[in-house]
Amino acid sequence: MTELTNLTVAQIRDGHRAGDFSAVEVAEAFNANVAGAKALNAFIVETPELALAAAKTADAGRAAGALKPLSGVPIGMKDLFATNGVQTTAASHMLEGFVPRYESTVSQKLWDAGAGMLGKLNLDQFAMGSSNETSYFGNVISPWRRNDGGNAALAPGGSSGGSSSAIAARLCPAATGTDTGGSIRQPAAFTGISGIKPTYGRCSRWGIVAFASSLDQAGPMARDVRDCAIMLENMAGFDPKDATSLDLPVPNWEAALSSDLKGKTVGIPKEYRLEGIDPDIDAMWDAGIAMLKDAGAEVVEISLPHTKYALPAYYIIAPAEASSNLARYDGVRYGLRDLPQGAGLQDMYAATRADGFGPEVKRRIMIGTYVLSAGFYDAYYTQAQKVRTLIARDFEQAFASCDVILAPTAPSAAFGLGEKTADPLAMYLNDVFAVPASLAGLPAMSVPAALNREGLPLGLQIIGKAFDEQGVLNAGLAIEERAGFTARAEKWW
Amino acid sequence: MTEYRIKGETGEWEVVIGLEVHAQVTSNAKLFSGAATAFGAEPNTQVSLVDAAMPGMLPVPNRECIRQAVRTGMAIEAEINTWSRFDRKNYFYADLPQGYQISQLYHPLVGEGSLMIEADEKAGLPEAKRIGIERIHVEQDAGKLMHDQHPTMSYVDLNRSGVALMEIVSRPDMRSPAEAGAYVRKLRSILRYVGSCDGNMEEGSMRADVNVSVRRPGDEFGTRTETKNVNSVRFVMAVIEGEAKRQVELIESGGTVVQETRLYDPDRNETRSMRSKEDAHDYRYFPDPDLLPLILDDAFLAECRESLPELPDAKRARYLAAGISPYNADVLTAEVEAARWFDALLEAGAKPVAAANWVTSELFGALNRLGKDISESPVSPAQAAELLGLVADGTISGTIAKQVFEKMLESGDGAAAIVDREGLKQTSDTGAIEAEIAKVLAANADKVEQYKGGKEALFGFFVGQTMKAMQGKANPQVVNELLKKALG
Amino acid sequence: MMAIDQATVRKIASLARIAISDAEAAAMEGELNGILGWVEQLGEVDVTGVEPMTAVIPNTLRLRDDVVDADPLTGGNRRDDILANAPAPQHGFFGVPKVIE
Numbered sequence A: 001m002t003e004l005t006n007l008t009v010a011q012i013r014d015g016h017r018a019g020d021f022s023a024v025e026v027a028e029a030f031n032a033n034v035a036g037a038k039a040l041n042a043f044i045v046e047t048p049e050l051a052l053a054a055a056k057t058a059d060a061g062r063a064a065g066a067l068k069p070l071s072g073v074p075i076g077m078k079d080l081f082a083t084n085g086v087q088t089t090a091a092s093h094m095l096e097g098f099v100p101r102y103e104s105t106v107s108q109k110l111w112d113a114g115a116g117m118l119g120k121l122n123l124d125q126f127a128m129g130s131s132n133e134t135s136y137f138g139n140v141i142s143p144w145r146r147n148d149g150g151n152a153a154l155a156p157g158g159s160s161g162g163s164s165s166a167i168a169a170r171l172c173p174a175a176t177g178t179d180t181g182g183s184i185r186q187p188a189a190f191t192g193i194s195g196i197k198p199t200y201g202r203c204s205r206w207g208i209v210a211f212a213s214s215l216d217q218a219g220p221m222a223r224d225v226r227d228c229a230i231m232l233e234n235m236a237g238f239d240p241k242d243a244t245s246l247d248l249p250v251p252n253w254e255a256a257l258s259s260d261l262k263g264k265t266v267g268i269p270k271e272y273r274l275e276g277i278d279p280d281i282d283a284m285w286d287a288g289i290a291m292l293k294d295a296g297a298e299v300v301e302i303s304l305p306h307t308k309y310a311l312p313a314y315y316i317i318a319p320a321e322a323s324s325n326l327a328r329y330d331g332v333r334y335g336l337r338d339l340p341q342g343a344g345l346q347d348m349y350a351a352t353r354a355d356g357f358g359p360e361v362k363r364r365i366m367i368g369t370y371v372l373s374a375g376f377y378d379a380y381y382t383q384a385q386k387v388r389t390l391i392a393r394d395f396e397q398a399f400a401s402c403d404v405i406l407a408p409t410a411p412s413a414a415f416g417l418g419e420k421t422a423d424p425l426a427m428y429l430n431d432v433f434a435v436p437a438s439l440a441g442l443p444a445m446s447v448p449a450a451l452n453r454e455g456l457p458l459g460l461q462i463i464g465k466a467f468d469e470q471g472v473l474n475a476g477l478a479i480e481e482r483a484g485f486t487a488r489a490e491k492w493w
Numbered sequence B: 001m002t003e004y005r006i007k008g009e010t011g012e013w014e015v016v017i018g019l020e021v022h023a024q025v026t027s028n029a030k031l032f033s034g035a036a037t038a039f040g041a042e043p044n045t046q047v048s049l050v051d052a053a054m055p056g057m058l059p060v061p062n063r064e065c066i067r068q069a070v071r072t073g074m075a076i077e078a079e080i081n082t083w084s085r086f087d088r089k090n091y092f093y094a095d096l097p098q099g100y101q102i103s104q105l106y107h108p109l110v111g112e113g114s115l116m117i118e119a120d121e122k123a124g125l126p127e128a129k130r131i132g133i134e135r136i137h138v139e140q141d142a143g144k145l146m147h148d149q150h151p152t153m154s155y156v157d158l159n160r161s162g163v164a165l166m167e168i169v170s171r172p173d174m175r176s177p178a179e180a181g182a183y184v185r186k187l188r189s190i191l192r193y194v195g196s197c198d199g200n201m202e203e204g205s206m207r208a209d210v211n212v213s214v215r216r217p218g219d220e221f222g223t224r225t226e227t228k229n230v231n232s233v234r235f236v237m238a239v240i241e242g243e244a245k246r247q248v249e250l251i252e253s254g255g256t257v258v259q260e261t262r263l264y265d266p267d268r269n270e271t272r273s274m275r276s277k278e279d280a281h282d283y284r285y286f287p288d289p290d291l292l293p294l295i296l297d298d299a300f301l302a303e304c305r306e307s308l309p310e311l312p313d314a315k316r317a318r319y320l321a322a323g324i325s326p327y328n329a330d331v332l333t334a335e336v337e338a339a340r341w342f343d344a345l346l347e348a349g350a351k352p353v354a355a356a357n358w359v360t361s362e363l364f365g366a367l368n369r370l371g372k373d374i375s376e377s378p379v380s381p382a383q384a385a386e387l388l389g390l391v392a393d394g395t396i397s398g399t400i401a402k403q404v405f406e407k408m409l410e411s412g413d414g415a416a417a418i419v420d421r422e423g424l425k426q427t428s429d430t431g432a433i434e435a436e437i438a439k440v441l442a443a444n445a446d447k448v449e450q451y452k453g454g455k456e457a458l459f460g461f462f463v464g465q466t467m468k469a470m471q472g473k474a475n476p477q478v479v480n481e482l483l484k485k486a487l488g
Numbered sequence C: 001m002m003a004i005d006q007a008t009v010r011k012i013a014s015l016a017r018i019a020i021s022d023a024e025a026a027a028m029e030g031e032l033n034g035i036l037g038w039v040e041q042l043g044e045v046d047v048t049g050v051e052p053m054t055a056v057i058p059n060t061l062r063l064r065d066d067v068v069d070a071d072p073l074t075g076g077n078r079r080d081d082i083l084a085n086a087p088a089p090q091h092g093f094f095g096v097p098k099v100i101e
């Protein structure tokens, strides 16, 4: 029998059902991996006891013939989800020591489905970043290394970098992520795993620390497409506590998985062919096109004319919403309070927020505050929301002639820690392919497709029509089966 | 017509007034959470995770709050916007947990409307006037700060945080404290008729932001100041008087009025600039991304309209048409409880004019004495109708009616029963009356002489004596006729 | 649009209630101008007749029933939970430095 920690969610679920192993054995195996991987700094809080408790319940449930969809499956929880009784920080000093008395809807659904929590995963502070270098609790290190014999520490992507690193390093079979402008897809691509951002409104935002409300969407990250489908089924669903939640039944995505794309049309957006992009990226993209053709799909070129404006629009809308969403961190009701000698209320705010927020968070709050301020609102925010309408319209028109869109997930493979921190813009450009689907609220996933010259994973992105997660998963599965991506990071930690 | 003018050193000034009234919407739960709204609860007990703006909390609007605001808009004949949106008003303050107030700037729920203030000479309102209402939007109330509990700390209570408010914004159409007072009273009356706000100003259910500026009659508007959270009609009028005088003196002494937020101090009856609000505000309004556009369908609007009661103006018109005096009509329609009581009295068959006179004098007088308000009246509309019926059909005289009413208040018995028990029926029995007349004339032979000698004024004296002898139960007409006969 | 200077940076920082040193203001001046200069390209887009996006997925606002404490997660009567993480709880209140109005 293979090592338990090499099993997928489906294999753990089925093996536990079949009695091949106990849930406690699985939990202990993953707990051990977590405990042995401090060098990756993937977890902010480890909760082995919770993983074990859920495992015991799962084993008892099996004995009693009462199994749940995720009985016996331990997972990682991005530390952006409020967890009742377990510190929830959004990787910030501001929320260091904050212990919610409530559970986010998505995490509650996962526990109700029988999953257990291995711990709270590190991330970019308040989910703002693309390399997991903005966490107050330190960088997450990718398990991957370049094949140049060097041992340069690489970025696991962001903001869900703890999730991607932990899954790639076999610290957990699956984890939650959140995606505002690529935060599930880009880290998945950087670490050779899969991740899907569902249609905006599929997963409740209730209890997830907000970054940009009109873009934030939770989704699963795992080793393969099937596991993403299983996880998503247990995360999605209508929530009356979230006014933007979609009141739709949750499809049985796993059961409907099919890599047969006969009769399907795949669109290739010409605007995503960037000048001077890493040739490995284009090569992977072309390979992906061939794979989908091989799966029976017809491939057509499409145009998304406003693509180049997506990133600038995103960097007005997301910071604007963030500047307001993060106003509640004021040192009055919870979290950090900095009260200089004889300081008044307003001084307390300024000191608390100066100390509690990291540089990238401050930068985005400043941008957002500026673009909303008197005299600039229409020129920046209103204009950006109009451009967003045009970007959504681009997709609508494109989907008149195709079922899914295939593109790279990111313009490059994982870069070295510190390589882009000096230049915010260079960092932002990392999400150039991910952001358009976020602005349009569309389901999109990344699947590992190839290794580049340096032996680092590259991901392909599939973007689907609103509500068509199935089409996205199926195309992803077709690529997965053909790419035969089995590479994994050599253990050095 | 006499206009309100401020006499300054350099001449007369006109005052221009606009009011922003914040009215707490009557609802069980808050605007965006399920926490209760009841007044006077223990600190922070009526606070949900949402109201405390815990990380990841989200707002979901309360249908009843929207419904009440829409019904209020219909009551002031305003346009209802079937597409509206919530916006965030961003600022930092200890009573504002989210760091923003969810309000409506760009697309309010209710658009242009108006209300009528009636003429009232005594109150300095020579003629009725229509006051424009620019908009009504729905928004969250803030929490409460207490400053006197601790030497170095203020305390924050979030019980009010998230309670639904309607902000009712008038046009700058008022020109005197009296008009502003009448506007607030009329608005309060309408809100209470509609049932969208209890109008309880002491408990802060209604507060006014008072915008005041002065100008030479006919000139364009001057710079206005806004005095926040004034919580009684009297204070609103006081603020306007004081602020207008202050501005006139300021201008006439060469100064200029600065647009600012001021605070009213009832104890010293003066306003002062609000230091804490001084830093120039830039609220960075933008549509709340946690909420979607609010779209109202026809069924919802129809229900709102059908559920509206008869409103003060319509009631007043109906009373006037029934012959009731304008003064009585105003008194009877001002408070919804009184109006409903009076309508029940008419329902029970009482004659409008007599009933109106009786309610405004006898009933209100009695309730005043007893210190009860009309909802606690010991006498029901049905019982009152019975009493008035006995007067109308001549069973008892108005004088006796007063006595019967007193006994009704004491015993709670019905009028007819009391009249029977106490034998208070008035008599037209000529025999009995003639007998008493004979006694009266015999006992006052001298006056009979003077009368016959031409001192006709004495007739009233004989009537009085006879009524007295009959203990007020004689039918006055009959007494008159028989006396004339007897005095030949 | 014109570039922003350090005074503007300080004004934004105070609007956002973030204390910044002169060094930070200087650094941010460059960064913000870089980012804002880059987003200005949105100005090129012809948006005549285009409505700003209101709902990313076509969906209208759902309303809740007017029921108190129907769901403990959105209801009241949980003062202990509300105050559990407070930096300065004061017999049922949140304590803040004295405010002068």
Ligand SMILES: [Mg+2]
Pocket (backbone or CB within 6 Å): B020, B209
């Ligand atoms: Mg106001």
Ligand SMILES: [Zn+2]
Pocket (backbone or CB within 6 Å): B022, B139, B167
């Ligand atoms: Zn207001």
